[in-house]
Amino acid sequence: MNKILFFAHLKDTVGEESIRIDVSGKSVAEVKSYLSDKYQFQKFDTVMTAVNEEFSSDDEIIKAGDEIAFIPPVSGG
Amino acid sequence: MNKILFFAHLKDTVGEESIRIDVSGKSVAEVKSYLSDKYQFQKFDTVMTAVNEEFSSDDEIIKAGDEIAFIPPVSGG
């Protein structure tokens, strides 16, 4: 099982801070594509992905228990 | 009459913060030369002069009541 976190406009779109689904064995790109289709995310091409709190590339393969977060362009400071 | 102020190493050399003498009609350069001879100031060539709290040039002429200050290289901050 994997926890998937949403922030900012993605959270508003999903209506939840996080969901739990099993995506182990899939690549980050596959997970992004699946969720983008499911939720009809806007501006998803500028969204980065973090796996276990570290930025990841799209070809990283998800393992069981990995926490995945989608990171829209940040605006802190 | 004029008040003449000394700071930092000049004050230590003179042994006083200020003296009162009449130097009206003299130029800043003349006053500097006179006091430098009198007190045997060290490193006096890098000392600036302020007349009434504003930096002055050596050819400025002192008027009665002017306050003159000798400003060694500053080291605030």
Add this chain to the structure above:
Amino acid sequence: MNFEISKDPIDVQSVIDKVVQREAGAITTFIGTVRELTHGKKTLFLIYEAYESMAVKKLEQIGREIEERWEGAKVAITHRVGRLDITDVAVVIAVSTPHRADAYEANRHAIERIKEIVPIWKKEHWEDGEEWIGDQLEKKAYPTGKPEEEDLHE
């Protein structure tokens, strides 16, 4: 804890206190405050949200970057989350160094990097609406050493 996300108002002095050192002659702070007008539009208030655990790690990374690049530098950063009104303090960055030029440069590096890699977002609230703000640097902000998304798409 030199790197924090805080739900409460930030006490500037307490951030400064973390970087005081006998070897330092200079401390710079950057205090980001909520500005009323941006591009002529009047902000009423902001909401800041963070991926808190990762944000702390990224702030720590920025601290390490600075301590490696500017000798003798010490860094502390606190970023606020939640609702902030005009003039409220969103972030405090304190950097101490032996010499002053470094304290300015290292501090500037910290705020630029926060705007690139730290997972914190702000939602601006105006009289006529609200919006999550992104991409403030007006470029896509990918972390160093990671390929661009485009390069990964087939």
Add this chain to the structure above:
Amino acid sequence: MNFEISKDPIDVQSVIDKVVQREAGAITTFIGTVRELTHGKKTLFLIYEAYESMAVKKLEQIGREIEERWEGAKVAITHRVGRLDITDVAVVIAVSTPHRADAYEANRHAIERIKEIVPIWKKEHWEDGEEWIGDQLEKKAYPTGKPEEEDLHE
């Protein structure tokens, strides 16, 4: 009173408070502290002395320079005098501006100008002696628009 010479310890927050403005998104501070080692020599404590009335005028002049050059900038500076121990705060410069790059540059301008034109001096006390320090910029610091001494000598 945004420009002060103080015999008492400086409260950093109170200097910051003077530059808070609704139009500002950034406040930078520079805090000059007493460093233990300079060129490998161990300082025990410092004495700062000022030509106070002129020093305040020169700080005000620096404030005007900044407000003319960086749009929307607001400045406050307090410099301490008297005996200061290691890590004590000698000067606090706070600058607020609408945009952050200006806040760093304007603040840096302030400290450089303080070291050029503000009549304040420090005496360093070491284990084996004491000395008035001058000419920290390692150049003669003549005020803008005034001829050099050499040019005036016959």
